[in-house]
Amino acid sequence: MNAMSFTPPPADKKRLEQGAEFTPRFDEKGLVTTVVTESETGRLLMVAHMNAEALALTLQTGIAHYWSRSRKSLWKKGETSGNMQRVHAIETDCDQDVLHLKVHVEGDGVSCHTGAHSCFYRQVELVDGQPRLVAHEHLSQK
Amino acid sequence: MNAMSFTPPPADKKRLEQGAEFTPRFDEKGLVTTVVTESETGRLLMVAHMNAEALALTLQTGIAHYWSRSRKSLWKKGETSGNMQRVHAIETDCDQDVLHLKVHVEGDGVSCHTGAHSCFYRQVELVDGQPRLVAHEHLSQK
Numbered sequence: 001m002n003a004m005s006f007t008p009p010p011a012d013k014k015r016l017e018q019g020a021e022f023t024p025r026f027d028e029k030g031l032v033t034t035v036v037t038e039s040e041t042g043r044l045l046m047v048a049h050m051n052a053e054a055l056a057l058t059l060q061t062g063i064a065h066y067w068s069r070s071r072k073s074l075w076k077k078g079e080t081s082g083n084m085q086r087v088h089a090i091e092t093d094c095d096q097d098v099l100h101l102k103v104h105v106e107g108d109g110v111s112c113h114t115g116a117h118s119c120f121y122r123q124v125e126l127v128d129g130q131p132r133l134v135a136h137e138h139l140s141q142k
Numbered sequence: 143m144n145a146m147s148f149t150p151p152p153a154d155k156k157r158l159e160q161g162a163e164f165t166p167r168f169d170e171k172g173l174v175t176t177v178v179t180e181s182e183t184g185r186l187l188m189v190a191h192m193n194a195e196a197l198a199l200t201l202q203t204g205i206a207h208y209w210s211r212s213r214k215s216l217w218k219k220g221e222t223s224g225n226m227q228r229v230h231a232i233e234t235d236c237d238q239d240v241l242h243l244k245v246h247v248e249g250d251g252v253s254c255h256t257g258a259h260s261c262f263y264r265q266v267e268l269v270d271g272q273p274r275l276v277a278h279e280h281l282s283q284k
Contacts, residue, residue, distance in 0.1 A: 004271070004272065004273070006273075017256055018256070018277075019275065020274050020275045020276070020277075021274070021275065022266055022273040022274060022275050033175060033189060035177055035186060035189060037186060041184075042183075042184040042185065043184065044177060044179060044186075044233075044242055046235065047175060047177060047235065047240045059266070059268060059273055089265055090265065090266040091186075091262040091263075091264060091265050091266070092262070092264055092266060092275065093188065093189065093254075093261035093262050094254050094255065094256050094258070094261045094263075098189045098261075098262075099266075100186055100262050112235075112236050113236065114159055114160070114236050116236070119235035119236045119240075120233040120234070120235050120240075120242050121233075121236070122233060122234055123231055123232065123233050124164055124201070124232040124233070124234060124241075126201060129146070130146065131146070131148075131164040131201055132162050132163070132164060133161065133162045133163065133164050133234065134162070135160075135162075
């Protein structure tokens with residue numbers, strides 16, 4: 001495979017926001033926030049981070065790769081569980097500091113390490129004016 | 143209104159991931175990443191950040207408030223444009239470092255400062271092995 005490189009963001013805001021140049025804005029840690037939704041349902045599955053290497057591998061292989069901030073290593077999501085994410089589309093936002101992956105999840109369709117389909121399995125509710133969490137998805141006993 | 147405070151995250155991972163305590167994990171800048179989707183369609187609209195004050199105001203008023211990193215100020219989204227975001231639900235993820243707002247956008251339904259419905263109006267395509275952006279939503283001439 002040829003090396004894939006990413007051009008630094010242009011200073012010109014119009015070029016950044018309306019141009020055809022893909023110039024992802026990696027943060028001071030070299031990471032870009034990545035929102036992952038399920039291509040079949042549009043449902044929000046997880047939010048992760050990519051460095052340039054993970055982004056290049058994702059584009060080149062069509063399988064989502066991330067940077068694990070906790071393990072400080074490249075992370076081919078689902079490599080051990082079988083729940084790999086096949087990428088159907090990648091979008092970026094106006095100022096190119098967020099990516100959006102639309103993915104099909106292989107295996108049993110789980111995206112969260114807790115065993116939940118989506119990492120967003122709890123909703124914030126107000127009880128006596130104070131926020132509490134209510135689970136709306138059963139968590140498997142992992 | 144009574145002051146709303148947020149408890150620091152517990153050291154115990156099981157409590158953090160499976161408990162009913164809402165303990166948002168603000169980062170070293172005091173911010174939590176917030177993914178915003180449209181309640182009617184599930185479509186991804188934008189990604190923003192909240193500090194504790196913005197989150198408390200959002201919970202108390204039902205209108206989305208953020209922290210503007212560029213302006214370094216509290217930001218009641220849509221206050222001038224009329225495109226305020228009425229919050230239908232708030233979710234958090236397994237380790238509580240991301241929030242998910244499901245919102246109804248008032249006014250003409252625009253969420254992006256470019257005039258686009260969603261900030262995610264461009265898709266990454268590979269052309270001769272190199273990524274390019276293709277717009278899939280017309281941008282108004284703002």
